Amino acid sequence: MMMRRQPLAAGVLGPTDRAVLNRLQDGFPLDDQPFATVGAELGLTEQEVIDTVMRLRDLGAITRFGPFLDAAAMGGAFCLCAMAVPEERFEEVVTLVNAHDAVAHNYQRDHALNMWFVLACDRPERITAEADAIEAETGLAVLRFPKLREFFIGFRVTA
Amino acid sequence: MLDAIDRKILKATQGGLPLVPQPYAEVAKWLGLAPEEVTRRLSAMQETGVIRRIAVAPNHYALGMVANGMSVWDVADDTAETLGEQVGALPFVTHSYLRPRALPQWPYNLFAMIHGSDRAEVEAHRADIRAILGDALRSDDNLYSTRILKKTGMRLQGDG
Known part of the structure; x- marks a missing residue:
């Protein structure tokens, strides 16, 4: 499914949508009936919470609901990579790069280095292998920016 | 393991x-x-820590945060850790990292992702970061994303 890039119209998200979206960014319980647990906190029934998550998904207000993995903690690694892709080859190169399962996200950016993607591998030696394979397939250099230090991951927004 | x-x-x-x-x-x-x-x-x-958390990933664009800037900074190495800490603590910075430079193409070692409802908001936040970095800052840039090409998150590979 293509990810939605347009803002939802004002009023599409109601108070229940916002409450569930905010609450579920903080973490989901690991108990037998977690939707019921969250519902009890928010004054909603189990089914209302489930229906709201489905609605948020169908609206494109969320992109995913599940475990967020840390490659480094699994003994693997993430690596931010960048390429300078000639404009006329851009679509071809997107296809080649995205075909790699190790490419977790990929963004076009307005810079000479116009393609930025993250390799996420559960084995660190695969980072080099994947980046080298992309260089071989595209004939373009893949600059590698592994993280030396991470300061904060507070990737949450108030809906 | x-x-x-x-x-x-x-x-x-x-x-x-x-x-x-x-x-x-x-x-x-x-x-x-x-x-x-x-x-x-x-x-x-x-x-x-293999699982950071079980949660929803909000779609910033759908929620009106349509301007997404990867702000990048060339900060003197001896103060980069301390200043990076301060930049990472800013509420509008969603991810922040120190990374190796790739000279001569890429002089920047501090990356801070900024989300805002428009580019003016992102630019205002860049000014806040510039103020924190002060004299340690040598140059900076900001790369707006113009298209999401893929966003699947990390996937396990192979059958192991």
Whole structure:
């Protein structure tokens, strides 16, 4: 499914949508009936919470609901990579790069280095292998920016 | 380290938890495991940090945060750690990292991702970061994303 890039119209998200979206960014319980647990906190029934998550998904207000993995903690690694892709080859190169399962996200950016993607591998030696394979397939250099230090991951927004 | 059953559980859930009243029992049924084993293993993986958290990923664009800037800064190495700490603590910075430079093409070592409802808001936030970096800042740039080409999150590879 293509990810939605347009803002939802004002009023599409109601108070229940916002409450569930905010609450579920903080973490989901690991108990037998977690939707019921969250519902009890928010004054909603189990089914209302489930229906709201489905609605948020169908609206494109969320992109995913599940475990967020840390490659480094699994003994693997993430690596931010960048390429300078000639404009006329851009679509071809997107296809080649995205075909790699190790490419977790990929963004076009307005810079000479116009393609930025993250390799996420559960084995660190695969980072080099994947980046080298992309260089071989595209004939373009893949600059590698592994993280030396991470300061904060507070990737949450108030809906 | 993860064993084969942990990996099976992660593979079964990385595309999303089932939206049913007992999602972990459902995953257990798929895999032929006891429900308690699924929750026990998920909980252990949260403790070791393999799973950062189980949560929703908001779509910033749908929520009106349509301007997304990767701000990048060339900061003197001896102060980069301390200043990076301060930049990372800013509420509008969603990810922040120190990374190696790739000279001569790329002189920047501090990356701070900024989300805002428009570019003016992102630019105002850049000014805040510039003020923190002060004399340690040598040059900077900001790369707006113009298109999301892929966003699947991390996937386990192979069958292991």
